[in-house]
Amino acid sequence: KKEDISILKNNESEKLKKISQKENVNSKNFSPSFPKISKVCKLFKLVTKKDFLLNSLEISRSENSILSGWQDSSVCCFEKLDKPVKKKHIILKAHDSSVYLTKYTLCDNFFLTGSISGELKFWTSKTKRVLLKYENMGGSIWDASFSKKNFFFVTGGVDKVSLLWNPSRKYPLRIFKGHSSDINVVRWHPCGSIFASGSNDSLSFLWDIRSAKAVGKIEIFENPIHSLEFSKNGFELSIGGLSNKIDFWDIRMNKIRKRLFDKLDQTETTNLAYNK
Numbered sequence: 001k002k003e004d005i006s007i008l009k010n011n012e013s014e015k016l017k018k019i020s021q022k023e024n025v026n027s028k029n030f031s032p033s034f035p036k037i038s039k040v041c042k043l044f045k046l047v048t049k050k051d052f053l054l055n056s057l058e059i060s061r062s063e064n065s066i067l068s069g070w071q072d073s074s075v076c077c078f079e080k081l082d083k084p085v086k087k088k089h090i091i092l093k094a095h096d097s098s099v100y101l102t103k104y105t106l107c108d109n110f111f112l113t114g115s116i117s118g119e120l121k122f123w124t125s126k127t128k129r130v131l132l133k134y135e136n137m138g139g140s141i142w143d144a145s146f147s148k149k150n151f152f153f154v155t156g157g158v159d160k161v162s163l164l165w166n167p168s169r170k171y172p173l174r175i176f177k178g179h180s181s182d183i184n185v186v187r188w189h190p191c192g193s194i195f196a197s198g199s200n201d202s203l204s205f206l207w208d209i210r211s212a213k214a215v216g217k218i219e220i221f222e223n224p225i226h227s228l229e230f231s232k233n234g235f236e237l238s239i240g241g242l243s244n245k246i247d248f249w250d251i252r253m254n255k256i257r258k259r260l261f262d263k264l265d266q267t268e269t270t271n272l273a274y275n276k
Contacts, residue, residue, distance in 0.1 A: 058102040058111070065125070067111055069099030075113055077128065092128055095119045101155075103144045110167070112153065114141035120155065122167055135170045138163075143185045149192020152209065156183030162197045164209055174212045178205050184226045184241075190234040198225030204239060206251075218249055220256055229272040240269030 056069035066078040075094040094113050101114030110131070114120045120134040120141055138159025146153045152173070156162045160179045163172040181200035188195045189206075194215065198204045202223055206216030218239070225241040236257065239247040246269055250257040262269075 055100045056102045058104055060104050060108045062108055067102035069102045071098045073097050075099055101141050101144055105146050112144055116140045145186045145188050147188045147192050154186045154195050156186040156197055158182050162186055176207045178214055185228050187228045189230050196228050198228045200224040227269050227272045231274050238272045240272050242268045
């Protein structure tokens with residue numbers, strides 16, 4: 001890492017020298033500016049006395065709290081991460097089986113938890129009380145996603161269907177069928193009326209919540225899909241999973257735009273994100 005940084009600094013300094021010579025600017029006034037790590041990211045070390053596996057982790061949008069789901073059916077909430085005080089954590093006996101889903105709403109005032117037995121609960125962040133227990137008709141829930149345009153959220157799991165929910169209703173509003181295996185990931189399109197689902201069957205569907213029908217089917221990945229993400233403008237869908245490749249699907253042209261390979265990592269891609 002030190003060698004790479006030194007090479008990068010040398011390359012940047014040479015570029016600046018060439019620019020200063022062309023523009024007749026004193027090179028002493030210029031120096032490569034590298035962002036300080038403390039201004040770029042936060043480092044948390046969460047220590048617990050648990051001997052169980054950690055299944056899920058969710059950071060609030062405000063970066064003030066973290067939700068974690070555990071094998072012993074509990075949910076642990078770490079709070080006040082933005083303050084120089086002793087970190088507060090609360091352990092909730094949330095479910096009767098392992099927790100694989102923890103998800104904050106966009107406002108951070110509520111959160112969602114789901115278990116391997118199919119339980120799905122909606123909580124308030126302030127008092128840590130259950131507001132609603134949903135009547136999930138399927139089995140294990142692997143992922144959920146909240147829409148930025150409305151109050152709806154979607155879930156996907158072992159029952160091979162995606163479900164559309166209203167947080168204030170116990171039963172799902174719509175059911176989306178098409179996959180032949182577990183649904184590992186669901187993500188909303190920026191428009192708010194379409195979402196994508198990715199499954200172990202290596203397929204990704206684009207669903208319209210207004211008609212409850214598929215408006216797109218992507219069959220290029222050839223491996224189980226574990227991660228999906230839309231670009232900010234909604235023109236592109238990135239796909240990753242049990243492979244060392246990442247595909248970028250052009251939604252307008254309905255074809256693959258680019259494929260990246262990670263030669264150093266032969267395992268899988270578990271999460272994708274676009275910069276703001």
